[in-house]
Amino acid sequence: xxxxxxxxxxxxxxxxxxxxxxxxxxxxxxxxxxxxxxxxxxxxxxxxxxxxxxxxxxxxxxxxxxxxxxxxxxxxxxxxxxxxxxxxxxxxxxxxxxxxxxxxxxxxxxxxxxxxxxxxxx
Amino acid sequence: xxxxxxxxxxxxxxxxxxxxxxxxxxxxxxxxxxxxxxxxxxxxxxxxxxxxxxxxxxxxxxxxxxxxxxxxxxxxxxxxxxxxxxxxxxxxxxxxxxxxxxxxxxx
Numbered sequence: 001x002x003x004x005x006x007x008x009x010x011x012x013x014x015x016x017x018x019x020x021x022x023x024x025x026x027x028x029x030x031x032x033x034x035x036x037x038x039x040x041x042x043x044x045x046x047x048x049x050x051x052x053x054x055x056x057x058x059x060x061x062x063x064x065x066x067x068x069x070x071x072x073x074x075x076x077x078x079x080x081x082x083x084x085x086x087x088x089x090x091x092x093x094x095x096x097x098x099x100x101x102x103x104x105x106x107x108x109x110x111x112x113x114x115x116x117x118x119x120x121x122x
Numbered sequence: 123x124x125x126x127x128x129x130x131x132x133x134x135x136x137x138x139x140x141x142x143x144x145x146x147x148x149x150x151x152x153x154x155x156x157x158x159x160x161x162x163x164x165x166x167x168x169x170x171x172x173x174x175x176x177x178x179x180x181x182x183x184x185x186x187x188x189x190x191x192x193x194x195x196x197x198x199x200x201x202x203x204x205x206x207x208x209x210x211x212x213x214x215x216x217x218x219x220x221x222x223x224x225x226x227x228x229x
Contacts, residue, residue, distance in 0.1 A: 037166075044209065044220060044221075044222050044223045045158075045160075045166065045209055045211075045220040045223075046220070047211075047217050047218055047219060047220065049217075050216070058216035058217070059217075060217045061123065061217065094165055094166075096165075098213075099171070101172070105154055105213060105214070106154075106213040106218060107154070107156070107171045107172050107213055108156035108158075108168045108171035108172075108177075108211070108213060109166075109168060110168045110171075110177060112165035112166060112167075113165065114165060115165055
């Protein structure tokens, strides 16, 4: 049974760096998309970025200058760093595993972490 | 970026009703369209991927159709546990944007 679990600091001050890690239990780390998605309180889902099955990263253009996603395959973990946070970055942050079709396209995320609330406040 | 637009934003229905939610992409995404269900305080759950493929364990009352730019999610007979928010997401290219969501409420 595949499980994902996020952890990291839950309260940040403006200008600090958000750092979250997602541990993957019960499955292979290779051959999947590993994504971060966030959801501000009461709002919809925003895709932050991914590391794909080829080892390449892609980021949301609106966050690209501040985001880094990295993977530690030896620990079955992947991480999110978001620099220079503001109150607008307050959200529940989810990690997720995405599947890949025969053509290499991402075809949805069937496994998600439980979500980690990060609040940015002075 | 490919933008996704869902309609309606909210919907009231009764148990047993047939419900359809639509999702439109700003350009063709072939069949790379996924649907998620989210309940309050929970992570989204993948219901349907690549337009019409049912994720394992999802009841058959959920179905999806469409291609190109226009897609639908249909729930054939609403059950009490189906009241939730539904999101579409394309997966044709990065960023795989989500629609704004459709909140399905009990009438």
